[in-house]
Amino acid sequence: MTTQHIETLIIGAGQAGLSTGYHLRELGRPFLIVDGNDRVGDNWRRQWDTLRLYTPAKYSGLPGQPFPLDGWAFPHKDEVADYLETYALHWDLSVRMSTRIDLLEARPEGGYTATIGADTITCDNAVVATGTFRRTPYIPAFAGELGPSIRQPHSSEYRRPGQLRPGKVLVVGASHSGTDIAYEVAPTHETVLCGRDCGEIPVRMETRRFRAAYPLLAFAARHVLTRGRDRPCRRTRCRTGRHRRCVRLPGLARHGRLRAGRGPARPIRPRRGAARTACGPAGVAAAQLTV
Numbered sequence: 001m002t003t004q005h006i007e008t009l010i011i012g013a014g015q016a017g018l019s020t021g022y023h024l025r026e027l028g029r030p031f032l033i034v035d036g037n038d039r040v041g042d043n044w045r046r047q048w049d050t051l052r053l054y055t056p057a058k059y060s061g062l063p064g065q066p067f068p069l070d071g072w073a074f075p076h077k078d079e080v081a082d083y084l085e086t087y088a089l090h091w092d093l094s095v096r097m098s099t100r101i102d103l104l105e106a107r108p109e110g111g112y113t114a115t116i117g118a119d120t121i122t123c124d125n126a127v128v129a130t131g132t133f134r135r136t137p138y139i140p141a142f143a144g145e146l147g148p149s150i151r152q153p154h155s156s157e158y159r160r161p162g163q164l165r166p167g168k169v170l171v172v173g174a175s176h177s178g179t180d181i182a183y184e185v186a187p188t189h190e191t192v193l194c195g196r197d198c199g200e201i202p203v204r205m206e207t208r209r210f211r212a213a214y215p216l217l218a219f220a221a222r223h224v225l226t227r228g229r230d231r232p233c234r235r236t237r238c239r240t241g242r243h244r245r246c247v248r249l250p251g252l253a254r255h256g257r258l259r260a261g262r263g264p265a266r267p268i269r270p271r272r273g274a275a276r277t278a279c280g281p282a283g284v285a286a287a288q289l290t291v
Contacts, residue, residue, distance in 0.1 A: 001118045001119060001120075002119045002120075003119070003120045003121075003122065004119075004120075004121050004122070005121070005122045005123065006030060006031065006032045006121060006122075006123050007029060007030045007031065007123065007124050007125065008024060008029060008030070008031040008032075008123060008124065008125040008126075008127065009031070009032055009034065009112070009114055009121055009123035009125070009126050009127070010031055010032065010033040010034070010127045010129055011033075011034055011035075011101055011104070011114075011126065011127065011128050011129060011130055012033075012034075012035060012128070012129035012130040012131065013033050013034075013035035013037070013040045013084075013088065013095050013097070014035075014043060014084070014129060014130075014131055015062060015084065016129040016131065017033050017035070017127070017129035018033070018040075018062060018084060018087055018088055018093060018095075019062050019063055020127050020129060021033050021088075021091075021093040021094070021095075022062065022063050022064055022091055022093065023063065025091060025092075025093065031094060032094050032096060032121070033088075033093060033094060033095045033096070034095075034096045034097075034099040034100075034101065034114075034116075034121075035095065035096075035097050035098075035099065036098065036099065036100035036101075037097060037098070038097060038098055039081075039085060039097065040081075040084050040085040040087075040088045040095060040097065041080065041081030041082060041083075041084040041085045042081065043081075043131075044077045044078070044080045044081035044084070045077065045078060045081045047077045048155075048158050048159050048160065048177075048180070048181065048184075049159055049160050050160075050180075050184060051076070051077040051180065052074045052075060052076050052077065053074050053075045053077075053080060054074065054176070054205075055074075056071060056072045056073065056074060056214065057069040057070065057071055057072070057073045057074070057075055058071030058072065059214075059218065060075060060080075061083075062084075062087055064091065065087055065090060065091070067083060068083065072211060074205075099116055100116065101114050101115070101116060102115045102116060102117065103115040104126060104128075107122070110124070111123055111124045111125075112125075112126040114126070137154040137155075137156055139154070151164070151165060155173075155177040155178065155181060158181055160184075161184060161185050161188050161189070164185065164189060166189075167189065167190075168189065168190045168191070168192070169182075169185050169189040169190070169191045169192070170191075170192045170194065171185070171191060171192070171193045171194070172194050172195065173194075173195045174193055174194065174195025174196065174197070174198060175195065175198055178193060178195060179193065182252055183252070186252035191252045191253070192252075192253045193252060193253070
């Protein structure tokens with residue numbers, strides 16, 4: 001059993017954790033970044049095969065180091081992972097991998113104690129930078145009531161269309177993951193995408209109009225639509241160009257939210273005319289019915 005003290009403990013070696021470490025390094029303040037993965041960037045490497053950022057590379061770099069691609073390219077998830085790993089090495093950030101925090105609690109005299117198995121780390125400041133993306137799948141209770149013929153993988157388990165059985169697919173959740181997955185699956189499966197309309201960037205992302213409009217959209221999202229709020233307005237969270245294209249893609253139908261009914265358990269169906277299937281897990285997930 002060992003005990004270590006550090007001024008600032010940063011939990012999570014993703015974009016936020018590494019950026020925080022960079023600024024502390026610039027100020028000459030001692031810190032330690034811990035992460036449960038084996039390598040920096042592994043959270044990105046575990047995403048589905050075709051995932052790309054929906055922000056251009058010129059807007060995706062971390063402090064002190066631009067993203068090493070053409071400014072208007074959209075980085076692939078493996079390129080993001082490698083960039084984060086290179087970033088930590090380039091700035092010689094103090095990162096300890098394969099280190100999972102079991103418990104973080106405040107000390108009566110001030111500061112925090114982090115428990116790592118039999119070891120402990122005490123610190124004056126703790127920064128939790130673990131993020132929320134695909135960390136805790138939301139699976140509603142009624143998912144267990146669906147028939148065994150319906151496969152229900154969550155987006156965190158999805159990698160490519162070949163994982164799915166032949167037949168109709170219902171994707172529940174129309175945010176980043178759900179929209180991308182629906183767009184990718186639609187050419188090979190009859191697909192229904194259900195979820196609230198999150199909006200879309202008003203120009204196609206591969207055009208010159210997008211390059212002219214994006215700086216204005218980014219400025220509005222960061223400095224105009226967030227005024228008077230303690231956090232960014234949800235309606236400014238723009239979606240990928242796929243969002244516009246996928247609703248027009250042959251083989252893909254677009255519907256609003258699905259809601260569980262009250263009372264006796266019964267199938268939950270999309271609007272009239274949609275695929276005849278029950279609803280899969282809410283959040284971002286796919287439910288598949290083989291017919």
